Amino acid sequence: MKRLFNRLLPKSWRSTVVIIPVIRLHGTIMPGGQFRQNLSLATTAGLIEKAFSYDAPVVAISINSPGGSPVQSRLIFKRIRDLATEKNKKVLVFVEDVAASGGYMIAVAGDEIFADPSSIVGSIGVVSASFGFPELMKKIGVERRVHTAGQNKAVLDPFKPEKKEDVERLKALQLEIHETFIDLVRERRGTKLKDDPDLFTGLFWTGMKGLELGLVDALGDMRTVLKTRFGPKTQLRLITAPRGFLSRFGLFGSNKGFSAPDIAAAAVSGAIDAAEERALWSRFGL
Template identity: 60%
Template sequence: MLSTFRRFLPRPFRSDKPVVPVVRLQGAIGTSGPLRSMLSLATVSQPLEKAFSMKQAPAVALIVNSPGGSPVQSRLIFKRIRDLAKENEKDVLVFVEDVAASGGYMIAVAGDEIFVDPSSIVGSIGVVAAGFGFTDMIGKIGVERRVYTAGEKKVILDPFQPEVPEDIEYLKGLQQEIHETFIDLVKSRRADVLADDPDLFSGKFWTGRTGIQLGLADAVGDLRAVLKERYGDKAEPRLISAPRGLFGRKAGTGVNLSGQRLTEGLGEDLMSAVENRALWMRYGL
């Protein structure tokens, strides 16, 4: 309504600055908890929908800074971006900061164009599963493991039991399926510019400058400079954030303030925080 009204105002009273909504997608990808705030469809859907609903915006800009995480949440975020872009007929410009690797790169390819810093990290198109084995430790500390199941494969890859080669092969088969889905998604978006390189889908990662040569990104560029070049010196980036709830916490983080529920899964959250830190450290961050 306001934009329609502006057309009838004398030019001195009109704002002709093109406004480009910007959504920041930062952090490891997965479900949030009391001690961890992560990227998921739940946490980003509201700012994405608000950004794409800005009718007068010539495009939507996404700042991606993520070392990866859940392949499911990564693809859900990718799909939501592409669905909104199609529904609202908007171009999507992605700007990679420190890293867009693994699931972070899966999100980045939702962009019609991907801009990087020369020292950004991109790629890592692969699938990984990691854990620990405690078979020797549990015996040394005098703990007896008791597990009862209905279904002989219910405790596959239990860290308190010796590994079974058959179970490892089964896990690798699942990883291969997920990897193929990842590869198909990247090819569907960038097949016309991807280099013919045998390492492209090996899980390796590269600097932004090399990523451009491989077709993983399009150009070196930062948000403000690119927007001014595309849409004029008056182009204004406008950050769209998730709405704030009680105590200023962003909505959709999945945090419950009940004392009992807050402590549930605390150990899991602590371990997850360590794993998330390891994700960043893998890329030297």
């Protein structure tokens, strides 16, 4: 409506300022806990919908993520693409430090992907990591007791020796998820992708090499690209969610009360999430 009104005005009265909504999708991708804010459909849907409500020629997305949950990654990807189709808008994605694994899955929601020459992109694969503690349990004299209804209910229990058949079952699941990821990348990137045998092996590359492989479309930063494309008066409008400081920790803004055990359990969960998040970033030297 604003652009239509603008065209009806005399040229000398028309505004030359173009407002581009910007979404920042920064962080690991997993369902958010009470003490940490991660990327998930629940935490990003409102921002995405708000950005697409703007009367703007494109929506710009800044991505900085080492990945995480394949389900949440695909849900975010799908919400972006659904709204892009519904609103008939192009999506420009800009990679900062890293768009790897699930972060790259979200990046391919863009009609064009831009990266810094030193950005990390790719890692099109699936990984599961855990620890095993059976020998530790013996040393400290603790007996693990697990009772199940269903013979496969306790597969890959970290306190029991690993079984070959359990690992094979896990790898079969990983292969299915990996194929879904590959199909999505092929669908979105199409003939831009180079025929490289390492492309879907989980390897990752710099933005410079990613350009050669067809993982990104060009090298550049958001401000420069958008001002070059839409004019020097282009303004970037960061889309944010109104949130108070304490609500970031999940302690307020809810009808639910918190007891000391609740807070202690959430703190432990937050520490585990932080360790997992640190491990994801460290894979890429960050």
